[in-house]
Amino acid sequence: MRSTSFLTVLFGLAAGLASLPTSAQAWWNDDWSLRKPVSVDTGSTGANITEAIGRTPVLVRLHAGNFKFDAGKQDGSDLRVIASDDKTPLPFQIEKYDSLLGEAFVWVDVADLKPGAQTSFFVYYGNAKAPALPSASAFDADTVLAYHFAERGAPAKDATAYGNNAQSAGQASDGALIGPGLRLDGQTTVTIAGSPSLAWAEGAPFTWSAWLKPGTAQAAGVLFSRREGANGLVIGLDAGVPYVEVTRDGVAQRSTVGAALPANSWHHLAVVSAAQVSLSVDGNPVGAVAVAVPPLSGPMTLGGDPQAAAPAPGLAGELDELEISKVARPAGFIRLAALEQGSDGAKVLKLGGDEETSSWSGGYFGVILHSVTMDGWVVISILLIMAFISWIVMAEKAMYVGRLGKANLQFHDAFRHVAGDLTVLDRGDAKAAPTLGGKLSEAELRVLRDSSLYRLYHIAVEELRNRANTGRTVRGRALSAEALASIRASLDSGLVRETQALNRLMVLLTIAISGGPFLGLLGTVVGVMITFAAIAASGDVNVNAIAPGIAAALVATVAGLFVAIPALFGYNYLISRIKDASADMQVFIDVLLTKTAEAYRHRADLAAPGGVTQGAPVGAAGIAE
Incomplete structure (x- = not known):
């Protein structure tokens, strides 16, 4: 019953955690691991513009001090510009992108800039698999010519859609x-x-x-x-x-x-x-x-x-x-261009720190996990199931041996005071226990019922009562050597059952410890084989083609170790507690048999406190009627 309740709580907790949002803010696309917030400040702390502005191309200057060029693609083709709603892509144009020198100029078409306010958007990057976007313009349809003069030794090329080249x-x-x-x-x-x-x-x-x-x-x-x-x-x-x-x-x-x-x-x-x-x-x-x-x-x-x-x-x-x-651009448009593109650009255009996706698949792990093949996911899924089962077993066994140890200590304290009548702690039911004359509270009684020593003690008392009820005595001795041997045999069988209960499901931990790494290794080997086969088929031999596949293949090995390491620690802890409990039971059996032989050595029958003469009827509790 306790195991069922524990599993119910554990599954409920897992479902609750799964339902939690993965990010405090929306994230446009989890394939992109990084984004940089950008704001255009036309208020008093920035451009201080009070005239109308409207739709404007905004220049975003990126350099090594404010942008992680090594986290994106070398040509900048993974750049995406998304509006502040984290849903709407904004047109943009890359005038220059030099990841080696750490410098880039990106023109972004901002639909409607308001005077005296802040307008924000995000620059997303960090996706090695992002396809290059088709050529686009950051200039609206009213701009009929825009020269960046980025051509060397060639006529200037128009950056608008009109194609008015020099x-x-x-x-x-x-x-x-x-x-x-x-x-x-x-x-x-x-x-x-x-x-x-x-x-x-x-x-x-x-x-x-x-x-x-x-x-x-x-x-x-x-x-x-x-x-x-x-x-x-x-x-x-x-x-x-x-x-x-x-x-x-x-x-x-x-x-x-x-x-x-x-x-x-x-x-x-x-x-x-x-x-x-x-x-x-x-x-x-x-x-x-x-x-x-x-x-x-x-x-x-x-x-x-x-x-x-x-x-x-x-x-x-x-x-x-x-x-x-x-068109005749408004005064705010002209003033913003002069300030934002010039020396006051850092005051008008403010770039925030890089934000990493809070999704579980973000960053480098996102690149790795998105490269895992189907066979790898099959192996990882099996390993995750093994890990979940091993955690349940460890938690359940830890709770079980904890209750058992506490109950055995309490039973030890009660059993130390037993001298004449060995049946005083038993009521004829393995799940029941007396109050010892009111000395035990209800809570202490509930603990005592979980004691394996009490269950062994109950077996011995049942054997004594059976002999008292059948009047099996030999020449004035209540118990013979054969009777003690029979009682020991019953206690040994009880010890075996208790040991089996202690070791129940421990085999699942040994499977997780020994089988998890091998299963993970199998997934890695298969993943590496598939990676090299794909490279051989495509003929593209470079680090960018090999590294994601190899890294993804190693995820299976990591998953195998993720299963085995906690199970190893848990198994060693639990097995030491189980050995202690088994040793306590073995010692208790020896003490109980010694006390039994001593208590019934010179009696003509099994007597309760007050004494019972040979042949007198004895009740089920071993008390003379």
Whole structure:
């Protein structure tokens, strides 16, 4: 009954633990072992933006100090960006990913950034089996051109879906603001062909933005130009002061004069066309032209103005992250780009510490367990069943020998006071016990009934009562040598039964100890064979192909040891307790037989306290009637 109750409780506990959540937070996909929380702070502690922002490409800079490059794939193809709900994937684009140098630039398309708030998302990585995603863009449909200038010796490639690639290659600049950039020498220009997506109608809204690093103080020259007949738009520096110039029907109008840009430092320039054409530097408005943009659909030029009536010199310096949109971006959008992509990026974009999946299959174990083959899972399942059974046996036997030891100690204390009548501690029932004149409480009686010594004592008392009831005496002696031998035989049989009860189910522990490691070894050998067979069939011989299979095969051996080691410790502890209990019973049998021979040596019959003469009737309890 106790065993059934114990098993019920144990299974209930296991079911309760299984129903607990494996993570305090949701985890998008357990195949990914790591994630990095990222937040964009537009509040007072970050960008401090109060204007509308909207949908924005956000630059996430990763380096060895904030990202575990060795935990992901070498090319970054296991990166995934998930919204704060841990369900919605966000479009993203990797501009650069160098796991050797520990540097990466990842552009993430954040759907709706609010001013004065924090917007969060997660960058997941750490999945060696993750497939590479198809090419995607982090720029919305309103962005018609985006150049990262990451190409070396080749024309700049458009990062949007419109494919407005440059027609000519400029000089590459290593170590620009965000990876490589474009070097401007004042003479070499980069041409961008006109296209329907880049065409500007009369007064059309658009946004032009780029990062500029003037090469010299008081630099002068054209940074961007687009002309068509008597109309045109030019962006450049004049004595270090940025300007935007709009030409309509041959009449040029330039923005108001502002502050000069210091040399050899990066600054964000943005030109927005709406009711008028305005210019911003580092997110702050600095000038405007009170005229609508004329219709323009021809080619664009970076680094010069070759179509001008009097060609102006190009600007010397460096250019990075050129973007053109077919909408007028709000002021919050411009300011966020200037702050987040520039030197204040760490203040605006905050990267948290890496979080590991709290799922049981996360981390390295996730990689290993996902590589286990079906035959391995069969072996591991058998071993887990063996482990569960061995734990139940150990727990049940520990409780049993604990109760037995406590009950035997109590019976020893009671039996020490027995001198004349050896039947005083027995009521004729192996499960009953007297109160010894009220000296034992009910709780002590319940303990006493679990005593193996009491059960042996009951066997001896039953033998004595049987002889008293049948009047088997020999020449005035109550017990002969043969009678004592018969009683010993009964006690020995009781000892065997008690020993069998003590050793019941112990064989399951020996099976777990000896069979668990061998069964685990079998699973490992089979797993290794399958791994090498798969490698031979595919012909892909490399560490990444071999290591997961070998590691997964070794899981079976680990499972075998997981079964055997606890069972070994439990078995040694229990067997020592069982030997102690067996020794106590053997000693008790010798003491009991000696007391029996002494108590009934000179009696003519089996007498209870008060005495019974030979031939007098004796009751079932050995007391004269």
